[in-house]
Amino acid sequence: MIEIKNLAKNFPGRDVLRDLSCRIEDGDTFSVIGPSGTGKSTFIKCIMRLLKPDAGRILVDGEDIASLDDEFEIARIRRNFGYLFQEGALFDSLTVFENVSFGLRYLTDIPREEYPRIVAEKLSLVGLEKVEHLKPAELSVGMKKRVALARAVAAGPKCILYDEPTTGLDPVTTEMVTDLIVSARDRLKVTSILVTHDVNLALRISSQVAMLDKGVFAAVEPPDRFIKSENPAIKEFLEISNAGHNGCGGQGRPGHAGRPGPGGRH
């Protein structure tokens, strides 16, 4: 279980996160939505301890990781998490096999002879095979995302953090990435934390949705209650998002094409 209490993070001249609190149960899919630049990525980077919070507590199974300073302790905590970066962040100089097995070397004691089997298994989970020898430059955007997800789950994390997983993707690849997130959640039984400005994605697959506005959560609700929220910031964001989706011919609108609508669990 992850519990966040009064989390705050400032950058010079700007209070990005002011007072965030939430509780994420094991197996939950927790989405943070909000416009660009509101601090969504800062939020998950604090959870991963890529950034040190200025105040507040982040309790992972009861242990406060916000105050840790020792690099080895922080590295130990990071073993609980897998992280899918917005652009994948695959290592350009390494092959797909080396990318996916990278974490196994540093995060686990699994013998090297096991790596090919694990890598093939994780690549199959994301629908790829026989790509181990390719370099990231030889992959399409969608394939990069899949390899990045395979890398994120390779060492068996308890929780996966997704940073804008569908941003900049075409509708087909967006669908594919959405399916991958759901599939990883269901097959690996992991907790998922997403930050996104894709309302459709958040409402479709989350058990809780939080709206980040001016450094605080305007609401943390299940999707069906979230869309009925009277909070002006949420209403405005949902209206703008829906208008945007409708303007694009309804692609990605919550509940379209046989997908569960707002509030529906995938």
Next chain:
Amino acid sequence: MKHPVSSRVGGQVLGLAGELGAAALMLKSAVFWFFKSRLEVRETMKQSVKIGVDSLGVTALTSFFTGMVLALQTGHTSKNLFNEPLYIGTLVAFSMVKELGPVLTSIVVAGRAGAVVTAEIGTMRVTEQIDALYTLGTHPARYLLVPRYIAFLVTLPLLVVLADFIGTIGGFIIATTRLQVPSTVYWDDIFTFMDIADFMHGFLKTFAFAFMIATVSCHKGMTTKGGAEGVGKSTTEAVVTSMVLVMVIDYFISAVLVALGI
């Protein structure tokens, strides 16, 4: 009211202090991980090839022509002054071993390998690959910095030895073919007047150059901001800073070594 000149100078001084502080912290981190973790042997070998082996051709070419032009200029000046080319071997070898070998090779490596290192680390920074290293259980200082420091510190001195030798051979070819200096005279001039201390003078400086180039290249890469444009800017800054610092450090180390009698 702020004075525009003092405000600008003050800003630049603060900026420089900030850069030096960040570089010192990066260095501290590299030293920490060098002693606290197992060496990334494969990455170190890869970097040694990129920094050292891949610089062989350009280093050889540069030093060969430097040796040739040294012999040519010295020979003609000597002929004009004394009617015969005197001490060509001595001058070429001394110049190569004490100054031109270390300095030119360091400049070549700073321009070629230093740029590669900054661009590579800078690209990793702006595409979140550095953050990815943290999430996958390793520290960038361990995986990126330590191998590059070792690669620079091992390969640059070897390149300098090679440059000294090739430069002297270049001088030999010109001395014997264009200036008609007998080959025995050329080599006698070298071995009569040169001893190991002369070689050490240049060789020891190389380690300082290698350390400085590694620090500047890695630091500029690690602090890159702003996408592809930022990578280009960092790379240019790294190359220019390294080249200037090679010259500056060269003078001060030479002064110390001369004072010590080396």
